[in-house]
Amino acid sequence: MIKFKYSTIIHTLFQNSNIASQHISMNDHQGVSLRYCEVMSQHNPENSQSNASMSEIQSSYYRYHSRKVLFLLSVSFGILFLVGIAASFGSYELDLVTVYTTIFAGIFPGMGIPESVANTIIWDIRLPRISMAIVCGASLGVAGAILQGVLRNPLAEPFTLGISSAAAMGASLAIIGGLKLFGAYSVVLNAFISAFLATMVIYSIAKSKGMTPEAIILAGIAIMFLLDAVTSFMQYLGTAEQVQAVVFWMMGSVSVANWETVFIVFCIAVIAIPYLIYKASDLTIIGAGDETAHSLGINVEHVRMRTLIFAALLTASVTAFCGIIGFVGLVSPHITRMAIGGDNRYVIPGSALVGGILLLGADTVARTILAPMILPVGIMTALVGVPFFMFLFMRKRKELW
Amino acid sequence: MVNLEINDVSFSYPGADILHNITFSIGPGEMTGLIGPNGSGKSTLIKCIDTILKPKGSILLSGKDILTMPRVDLAKSIGLVPQHGTSAMDSTVFETVLMGRRPHAAWRISEEDINKVANALERLGIGDMAMRDFSSLSGGQKQMVLLARAICQEPEVLLLDEPTSALDIRHQLEVLEIVNHLVKERNMSAIIALHDLNLGARYTDSMVMLRQGVIFSAGSPVDLYTPEMIEEVYGVKAEIISVHGKPHVVPIRPVEYGHFHPDDYKAEVSMEIPA
Numbered sequence: 001m002i003k004f005k006y007s008t009i010i011h012t013l014f015q016n017s018n019i020a021s022q023h024i025s026m027n028d029h030q031g032v033s034l035r036y037c038e039v040m041s042q043h044n045p046e047n048s049q050s051n052a053s054m055s056e057i058q059s060s061y062y063r064y065h066s067r068k069v070l071f072l073l074s075v076s077f078g079i080l081f082l083v084g085i086a087a088s089f090g091s092y093e094l095d096l097v098t099v100y101t102t103i104f105a106g107i108f109p110g111m112g113i114p115e116s117v118a119n120t121i122i123w124d125i126r127l128p129r130i131s132m133a134i135v136c137g138a139s140l141g142v143a144g145a146i147l148q149g150v151l152r153n154p155l156a157e158p159f160t161l162g163i164s165s166a167a168a169m170g171a172s173l174a175i176i177g178g179l180k181l182f183g184a185y186s187v188v189l190n191a192f193i194s195a196f197l198a199t200m201v202i203y204s205i206a207k208s209k210g211m212t213p214e215a216i217i218l219a220g221i222a223i224m225f226l227l228d229a230v231t232s233f234m235q236y237l238g239t240a241e242q243v244q245a246v247v248f249w250m251m252g253s254v255s256v257a258n259w260e261t262v263f264i265v266f267c268i269a270v271i272a273i274p275y276l277i278y279k280a281s282d283l284t285i286i287g288a289g290d291e292t293a294h295s296l297g298i299n300v301e302h303v304r305m306r307t308l309i310f311a312a313l314l315t316a317s318v319t320a321f322c323g324i325i326g327f328v329g330l331v332s333p334h335i336t337r338m339a340i341g342g343d344n345r346y347v348i349p350g351s352a353l354v355g356g357i358l359l360l361g362a363d364t365v366a367r368t369i370l371a372p373m374i375l376p377v378g379i380m381t382a383l384v385g386v387p388f389f390m391f392l393f394m395r396k397r398k399e400l401w
Numbered sequence: 402m403v404n405l406e407i408n409d410v411s412f413s414y415p416g417a418d419i420l421h422n423i424t425f426s427i428g429p430g431e432m433t434g435l436i437g438p439n440g441s442g443k444s445t446l447i448k449c450i451d452t453i454l455k456p457k458g459s460i461l462l463s464g465k466d467i468l469t470m471p472r473v474d475l476a477k478s479i480g481l482v483p484q485h486g487t488s489a490m491d492s493t494v495f496e497t498v499l500m501g502r503r504p505h506a507a508w509r510i511s512e513e514d515i516n517k518v519a520n521a522l523e524r525l526g527i528g529d530m531a532m533r534d535f536s537s538l539s540g541g542q543k544q545m546v547l548l549a550r551a552i553c554q555e556p557e558v559l560l561l562d563e564p565t566s567a568l569d570i571r572h573q574l575e576v577l578e579i580v581n582h583l584v585k586e587r588n589m590s591a592i593i594a595l596h597d598l599n600l601g602a603r604y605t606d607s608m609v610m611l612r613q614g615v616i617f618s619a620g621s622p623v624d625l626y627t628p629e630m631i632e633e634v635y636g637v638k639a640e641i642i643s644v645h646g647k648p649h650v651v652p653i654r655p656v657e658y659g660h661f662h663p664d665d666y667k668a669e670v671s672m673e674i675p676a
Contacts, residue, residue, distance in 0.1 A: 052522075052523070052528030052529045052531065053523060053528065054516070054519045054520055054523045054528070055519075056528065057495070057518075057519040057522055057523060057528045057531045058515055058516070058519045060495075060531055060532050061495050061515060061518075061519070061531065061532070064493070064495070064532055148490070149489075149490075152490075154490060278508065281503065281508060282503075284489045284492070284496070284500070285489070285500050285503055286489075287488070287489025287490055287492070288486075288487055288488045288489045288492070288497070288500060289483075289486075289487050291448070291453050291481075291483060292481075292483060292486065292487075292500075294451075294452075294453050294472070295451050295453065295476065295479075295480070295481040295483075296476050296500055296501070296503045296504060296554070297472045297473040297474075297475065297476030297477070297503060297504040298472070298503070299472055337490060337491040338491075341491050341492065341493055341496065342489045342490045342491035342492040342496065343492070343496055344489075345508075
């Protein structure tokens with residue numbers, strides 16, 4: 001026979017509590033009087049927590065906000081400084097003062113007569129390459145930030161999602177397979193279209209199956225292997241010259257830079273990045289989950305589709321001209337978030353600046369470390385990126401998997 | 402004035418009917434509890450009311466059908482505290498609560514938004530955590546942050562999906578006290594899905610008992626809770642006692658458990674506590 005004596009049970013449960021002993025009065029076994037509200041309002045000193053006042057909370061927020069602005073400004077100045085250094089290195093050494101006066105004179109004609117050799121070297125050879133590195137780094141950084149945000153996956157980037165492999169396949173179809181529908185621009189446009197299509201395929205798979213972040217990465221890696229196999233097959237069929245062209249393209253390089261190509265990549269970046277910054281706060285909220293975002297008034301599918309299209313455009317434009325440059329897209333958003341947190345209104349411009357400085361730095365090292373040999377920048381970014389990736393993986397392993 | 406009317410709402414996933422002809426209404430300043438066993442459709446109903454799921458039937462908010470309202474307008478009126486809330490990668494508590502201002506705010510965060518977030522954090526006693534990473538918080542702290550986010554949204558209707566399930570008793574009481582206070586102070590309506598029948602009885606004005614997607618019974622907790630109802634809906638023998646004028650369910654044992662007959666095990670489950 002089961003027999004409970006309720007008053008006794010409740011008394012036993014509460015007898016050691018100073019709150020309960022003050023506020024519970026026992027009547028009979030059917031009616032225990034408990035003054036709940038008083039129990040709640042009577043704070044046990046052990047449980048009470050200190051609480052910041054409103055003004056303290058506001059000032060800590062403003063301090064945090066200033067830190068973000070300071071970070072963006074510091075990286076911007078860092079880029080300006082690195083531009084000078086990068087432009088001074090090369091087979092014809094220039095000093096920093098000459099470099100900056102030449103750049104300044106080029107931007108504001110009539111402010112001084114620059115030395116003609118320095119002018120040619122800087123404006124015709126070095127600055128296009130430097131600009132290409134910055135614009136491509138910025139585009140890749142932003143694309144990585146968007147992919148990571150939209151797919152809610154810290155490992156998402158063009159490389160791990162197979163988008164770069166798709167571009168490589170498109171390029172090798174043009175170089176080896178002879179699929180030259182677009183004349184002189186066949187390699188570029190094939191790579192562009194393939195990269196764009198791959199992004200849409202991955203997004204469709206993720207959406208239709210309601211996949212988890214881990215599964216999306218696995219799907220991306222599967223697509224990467226598939227497309228790499230096609231590229232390898234093309235290389236197997238190709239002549240030595242064709243294979244060399246494909247391999248060089250796949251290593252990633254900003255050496256194709258001239259003002260015309262820089263202008264094309266820059267135009268896409270200048271349309272896409274402001275739009276993505278405009279959508280940044282919605283993207284941050286989508287990071288908190290689709291249901292939360294929906295509940296806060298966001299049309300999740302619209303935002304996701306549009307931001308993904310722009311991220312694909314950015315990736316495709318860079319990959320089409322410069323080949324596969326890995327890890328800039330992965331690490332730039334992570335570095336930015338580590339410094340200034342996860343608010344995409346700052347993460348997106350931050351990733352652009354960090355991506356720009358990273359790729360410019362990597363390219364400067366790549367073309368000077370074994371000078372006069374110029375290494376493909378894709379090799380340098382991977383050499384720097386892989387250790388960082390491992391560090392991140394070890395540090396955040398539990399959160400990621 | 403009736404704030405929220407749920408009329409003949411049904412919802413089904415392909416191959417599985419979840420909700421059938423749910424009808425009830427809730428007025429301003431009222432808290433309605435949704436109770437029922439696992440899988441009875443509580444969370445689905447909450448998601449239907451927030452239009453995360455699109456049900457059949459109509460849900461009227463002060464006479465307007467919310468199923469045809471623009472999302473942003475709806476977000477100004479209905480706030481949700483999810484069961485397992487997450488935040489964006491590397492977001493602080495402040496940034497997470499600030500998301501609640503999204504339906505009202507433009508791209509630029511105004512001073513008013515910052516004031517409202519700071520005020521909500523201070524009132525819930527979590528101001529010290531404002532700049533901490535959301536992912537580093539405990540379950541109870543996260544629930545408080547999500548409640549603060551919903552408060553910043555300034556909705557007329559607050560939906561809470563089992564907000565106390567993962568919390569210790571102190572945090573359970575804290576969350577429900579705060580919600581209760583807000584509902585009365587701001588004349589809001591709240592619909593709260595709960596597993597704990599006794600907390601439900603204590604804090605809600607009326608209850609809707611769901612079983613297998615239909616309303617089994619509805620009314621005040623005093624009328625609703627009977628040993629027969631508990632046995633029929635939950636398959637549990639229980640006694641109902643009165644605690645401070647509120648019904649208090651004391652579960653005794655399941656009517657059946659697995660393929661064992663309860664009589665075989667009565668020696669193990671019986672207990673006697675000396676007076």
